[in-house]
Amino acid sequence: MTQTADPRAGKPGTDASRVPAPQECAVPEPAAIGRIIEQSWQRSAAYGLDAHSLPDFSPLGRAELALLVERNRLLYRHALPVMETLHEQIAGTHSMVVLTDAGGTIVHSVGDDDFLRKADRVALRPGAGWSEQCKGTNAIGTAIAERVPSLVHAGQHYLRANHFLTCSAAPIFDHEGKVVGVLDVSGEQHSYHRHTMALVRMSAQMIENQLFSAVFQDAITLHFHSRPEFIGTLMEGIASFTPGGRFLSANRNGLFQLGLPLAALRAHSLPSLFGLPVSALMDHYRSAAPGLLDLCLHSGVRVYARAELRLANRLSPAELPAAAAAPRMASLRALDTGDAQVAGLLAKVEKVIGRDIPVMITGETGTGKELLARAIHQDSPRAGGPFVAVNCAAIPESLIESELFGYEDGAFTGARKKGSAGKIVQAHGGTLFLDEIGDMPLAMQARLLRVLQERTVTPLGGRAAIPVDVALVCATHRNLRDMIAARAFREDLYYRLNGLVVKLPALRDRRDLAQVIDRLLMLESAGSRPARVSEEAMALFRRHAWPGNIRQLASLLRTALLMAGEGGEIRPEHLPEDFLEDVTADTAQTGHAQPAGLQQIALSAMEQALREHGGNVSAAARALGISRNTMYRRLRPAQRTPRQ
Numbered sequence: 001m002t003q004t005a006d007p008r009a010g011k012p013g014t015d016a017s018r019v020p021a022p023q024e025c026a027v028p029e030p031a032a033i034g035r036i037i038e039q040s041w042q043r044s045a046a047y048g049l050d051a052h053s054l055p056d057f058s059p060l061g062r063a064e065l066a067l068l069v070e071r072n073r074l075l076y077r078h079a080l081p082v083m084e085t086l087h088e089q090i091a092g093t094h095s096m097v098v099l100t101d102a103g104g105t106i107v108h109s110v111g112d113d114d115f116l117r118k119a120d121r122v123a124l125r126p127g128a129g130w131s132e133q134c135k136g137t138n139a140i141g142t143a144i145a146e147r148v149p150s151l152v153h154a155g156q157h158y159l160r161a162n163h164f165l166t167c168s169a170a171p172i173f174d175h176e177g178k179v180v181g182v183l184d185v186s187g188e189q190h191s192y193h194r195h196t197m198a199l200v201r202m203s204a205q206m207i208e209n210q211l212f213s214a215v216f217q218d219a220i221t222l223h224f225h226s227r228p229e230f231i232g233t234l235m236e237g238i239a240s241f242t243p244g245g246r247f248l249s250a251n252r253n254g255l256f257q258l259g260l261p262l263a264a265l266r267a268h269s270l271p272s273l274f275g276l277p278v279s280a281l282m283d284h285y286r287s288a289a290p291g292l293l294d295l296c297l298h299s300g301v302r303v304y305a306r307a308e309l310r311l312a313n314r315l316s317p318a319e320l321p322a323a324a325a326a327p328r329m330a331s332l333r334a335l336d337t338g339d340a341q342v343a344g345l346l347a348k349v350e351k352v353i354g355r356d357i358p359v360m361i362t363g364e365t366g367t368g369k370e371l372l373a374r375a376i377h378q379d380s381p382r383a384g385g386p387f388v389a390v391n392c393a394a395i396p397e398s399l400i401e402s403e404l405f406g407y408e409d410g411a412f413t414g415a416r417k418k419g420s421a422g423k424i425v426q427a428h429g430g431t432l433f434l435d436e437i438g439d440m441p442l443a444m445q446a447r448l449l450r451v452l453q454e455r456t457v458t459p460l461g462g463r464a465a466i467p468v469d470v471a472l473v474c475a476t477h478r479n480l481r482d483m484i485a486a487r488a489f490r491e492d493l494y495y496r497l498n499g500l501v502v503k504l505p506a507l508r509d510r511r512d513l514a515q516v517i518d519r520l521l522m523l524e525s526a527g528s529r530p531a532r533v534s535e536e537a538m539a540l541f542r543r544h545a546w547p548g549n550i551r552q553l554a555s556l557l558r559t560a561l562l563m564a565g566e567g568g569e570i571r572p573e574h575l576p577e578d579f580l581e582d583v584t585a586d587t588a589q590t591g592h593a594q595p596a597g598l599q600q601i602a603l604s605a606m607e608q609a610l611r612e613h614g615g616n617v618s619a620a621a622r623a624l625g626i627s628r629n630t631m632y633r634r635l636r637p638a639q640r641t642p643r644q
C-alpha cells in the first residue's frame with residue numbers, strides 16, 4: 001500500500017520556507033515514499049525513542065489546553081467548521097479528525113465515539129504531542145518535519161503501540177509560508193481509504209484560504225484564475241496588496257499561478273504583476289455593474305479576476321482613490337478609538353515611521369503592544385516585507401542565540417542539516433519585533449548590539465557576515481532603567497533601542513472602553529450583526545481593574561457572546577461567575593463604587609433566571625453557568641439584608 005505523499009521527494013536542496021504548489025501534492029513514487037519513511041525512522045532513532053515504549057501520556061492540563069486554543073485562536077476558529085464537515089464525510093469509518101498546532105500538539109479532535117476510545121489509549125487526544133520528537137514517525141510529525149502531506153500506515157509508525165493506526169495529515173501554511181498547524185485523519189488501519197488523503201489536503205487548503213482572508217483586513221485582494229468558472233472555488237488564486245498597490249502575499253494557488261516564490265513577489269506590485277494600476281481598479285469598481293476583470297499576468301498568461309476592496313473604515317467606492325493615496329494612516333488609525341493618550345502616542349509614532357528610528361513600546365501585558373508593532377509595520381514603506389516577531393521570554397535561553405542569529409550546517413548537536421537563517425535575517429527588508437526584550441540574556445544583548453551597529457549577522461558556526469536591513473520595534477513590560485541599575489540590561493543597548501519610547505495605557509486608564517468593546521465585538525461578529533452590551537454589564541466593565549487588559553476583555557467578550565447568542569445583548573448573566581466575583585473584590589478594594597449596586601446586578605440576573613425556570617434553582621444555575629451552591633450562597637444573604 002502506498003504511504004507517504006511527499007511532493008518534494010527526490011528534490012534535494014528544497015527551500016524549507018517554500019510552500020508546496022498544489023500540483024506537487026501527488027502521491028510520489030514508491031521509492032521516494034520509502035526514502036521519506038526511512039529518513040523519518042532515522043530521525044526518530046536519533047531522538048532516542050524506543051519503538052517498544054508506550055506513548056507519552058502527559059498531555060496538557062485544562063488550563064494549558066485553554067491557553068493552547070487561545071494561542072491558536074484564528075486557526076481553531078477557521079478549522080472547526082472544516083473539521084466538522086470532514087468528519088461528516090468520513091463518519092462511521094472508525095476514525096477521527098485532528099487539528100494540531102505548528103509543533104504537533106493536538107488542539108482539537110472530532111471523531112467516531114468507538115474510535116475515540118481506542119485513540120485515547122495511544123494519547124491521540126487534545127493536549128497530547130505528536131511531533132516526531134514525541135512519537136517518532138507518524139503522519140502529523142512527519143508532515144511537520146517534511147512540510148508536506150504525509151500518509152503513515154500501520155507498521156510504518158515508529159512506535160509499535162501505534163501500528164493499529166492509519167493516518168493522513170496535511171500541513172496548514174500561513175500567508176508567510178510558515179506551517180501553523182496540521183490537519184489529520186486517523187483511523188484503524190483497516191479503515192484505510194485512498195481518497196482520505198485527498199480530502200484532508202483539500203480541507204487543509206480550505207482552512208489556509210480562510211486564514212489568508214482573515215489576515216489581510218486592510219487590503220485589496222484579487223481572486224483570480226485563467227478559467228473564470230474556477231473563481232470562488234478552492235482552485236482560485238488569491239493575492240493581496242496594500243491600498244497603495246504593493247504586494248503583500250498570495251495563497252498557495254496564487255503563488256503557483258504567479259510562478260514566483262514569495263520572496264521574489266515582495267518586490268512586486270499590482271501593476272507589475274497584473275498590469276493593473278490601483279486607479280484603474282477603483283474606476284472599474286465605481287461602474288454600476290462591475291464584471292470580472294480580464295487581466296494579463298506579468299508572465300503573459302491571461303487571467304480573470306474579482307477584486308475585494310477591504311480598506312480602512314469601509315469607505316465608499318468614491319472615496320477609495322483617496323484612501324489608496326494615503327495608505328500609511330490606515331492601520332494606526334484603526335487603533336485610535338478615542339482615548340487622548342493613545343491618540344497622542346499614535347501621532348508620535350506616525351512621525352518616526354519609515355525613518356529608521358527604533359520604537360520601544362512599554363505597557364502592561366495585553367495592552368496591545370504587538371498589535372501596535374504590527375500596525376507600525378503595516379503603515380510603513382516596509383509593509384510588503386516580512387514582519388517577524390520574537391518573544392524573548394518564550395524562547396529557552398539555550399536556543400535564543402540560534403533562533404535569532406541563525407546557525408550554519410552542523411553548528412551544534414541537533415542543528416538541522418541545512419542550518420537556519422535566524423529571525424533577524426528572516427526579517428530582512430521588513431520589521432523585527434523583539435517582544436519582552438527585558439528577558440534577553442546579557443550575552444545575547446551584546447550580540448544584538450553588534451548586529452545593530454554593524455548591520456550584519458554572522459550565524460553560529462559561520463564565517464561570512466550577512467548584511468541585514470530591518471526596522472526594529474521592541475516591547476517590554478519591565479522597567480529597563482531599573483534593570484540597567486541592577487546591571488541586568490546593557491545601557492548601550494538601551495540607548496540603541498529607545499529611539500522613540502511610547503507607553504500603551506492600561507485598559508482601566510483608557511477613556512474609550514466602550515469604543516474598544518465595540519471594536520472587539522465588530523471583529524468577533526465577522527460580518528454578521530454585532531452584539532451590544534447592556535448598561536448593567538457596561539457598569540461592571542467600567543468597575544473592573546482588567547489586569548489582563550484588552551486580551552482579557554477580548555476573551556471575556558468572546559465567552560459572553562457565546563452565552564448571549566449572535567447579535568444579542570450581553571447582560572450580566574452572560575458574564576462568567578469568576579469575573580463577577582473579581583469585580584466585587586475590585587470594588588471592595590478600591591472603594592470606588594457601591595458593592596451593593598454590583599451585587600444587585602448579579603442578583604437581578606439570578607432572579608430573572610429563576611423566574612425563567614419556574615423557580616428551579618438547578619436549572620437557573622445551569623443557565624447562568626454557575627454552581628447551585630453559589631446561587632444559594634448569593635441569594636440567601638441578600639434576601640436577609642432588609643431584616644439585618
Ligand SMILES: Nc1ncnc2c1ncn2[C@@H]1O[C@H](COP(=O)(O)OP(=O)(O)OP(=O)(O)O)[C@@H](O)[C@H]1O
Nearest residue numbers: 335364365366367368369370371372519550551554
Ligand atoms: N486596540 C485594540 N483593539 C482590538 N484588539 C486589541 C487592541 N489592542 C489589543 N488587542 C487584542 O488584545 C490581545 C492582546 O494584544 P497584544 O498581544 O498586542 O498585547 P501585548 O501588550 O503585546 O501583550 P503581552 O505583553 O502579553 O505580549 C490581542 O488579541 C489583540 O488583538
